Amino acid sequence: MTNQEIIDKLLNGEMKLYQVDKEVDAKTATDIRREFLEQKYDLKLLNISNYTLDMERASARNIENSIGVLQLPMGIAGPLKINGEYCQREVFVPLATSEGALVASINRGASTITASGGVNARVVSDCMTRAPAIKCENVGDAIKIKQWFVDNFDELKAIAESTTSHGKLIKIDPILIVGSYVYPRFVFSTGDSMGMNMVTIASEKILDKLAEETTATHIALSGNVCVDKKPAAINIVEGRGKSVVADILIPEEIVEKKLKTTADAIVEVNTAKNLIGSAASGAMAFNAHYANMVAAIFLATGQDAAHVVEGSLGITTAENRNGDLYFSVNLPDLPVATVGGGTSLEVAHEGLEILGVAGSGKAREFAEIVASTVLAGELSLVGALAAGHLARAHQELGRG
8 A cells, every 4th residue: 555545544434544554664653643634634744753763763762653753852951060979060951842941040050069079979879660459358358468478588589580681570469458458568679671571571470379279369560559640658767769969068159149048038038838837738759850851861861751650759847057058859660661662662761871871880879879960950949949039030031
């Protein structure tokens, strides 16, 4: 069939969008689906069609029913000096966003940090989780199933790890019982991969063993105790992905010169806004805008954008230490990767290359960079609020 013949079949409802891939290569299929939309709705999708990605590879790994590529402006902030366990250097951070003034704000925070000698960053935990929902006859049976997981941990660990060369089952904890339902939370280490696919496959093998040896019924591979792509207290307490803490002590003169305010003013804004305001509203995140920095760096480096909801969790603290400002951020739930998933897309890979963390052995270093970038943006915004500069900065940069 010619391209137009395929488009006509799509327009007439004689062919499904996914069936186009069986007739032509991925690049042509992408063009055909886009042209189908153009003809159906009398559009010209000139910008969606303009891309450099290898659509053959992207269609095999990252997207279905492709029609082209979304483009966002990408900026750079830095230099940002980081004194981490894994990252001990200055970096320039690529940030993809359509929010005016965001990159400028992060850049100001980076300048303040670098002038103060750098931000300290540490990965304090590293795990990925999957928690299926299991149905039993009654609570008595549910307790027996909970004990089955405890008694057979070593065997279940071997079964899980037989599915991957990188993943390790660390523990099964907690194992929740709600009525006759059991929710075992499988906790894995996953190396440089974010690891959701890895732990899902491994968990499924454990459930196969459960079906062989017990009468319990596997209801859902994910029972929402994981907790994936949703804000949850268990992830704040137990951690998920990389759990990272970053802090800095900023000399009084640099607070005044770079942020145009004082440690006392920043402490008061942080207390009133991030702590009391968040508590009063019932928020789960006690910070100003972690999601801004996490989203911008995730988009620039091919991370799963839905995990921004997890990366936005965390608490900002600020203290006046004899006129100097102690400032910290903690990100207990930061799922990041330097291999696999969207990191293989050409633009994303270049973003990771800018940071010097593309490929294996770099995930924890990348996590330290993300946390340090979050601190830069958080410091800048809280400082702007303390100095009364926020509205003016947006106005001067022409953003309403």
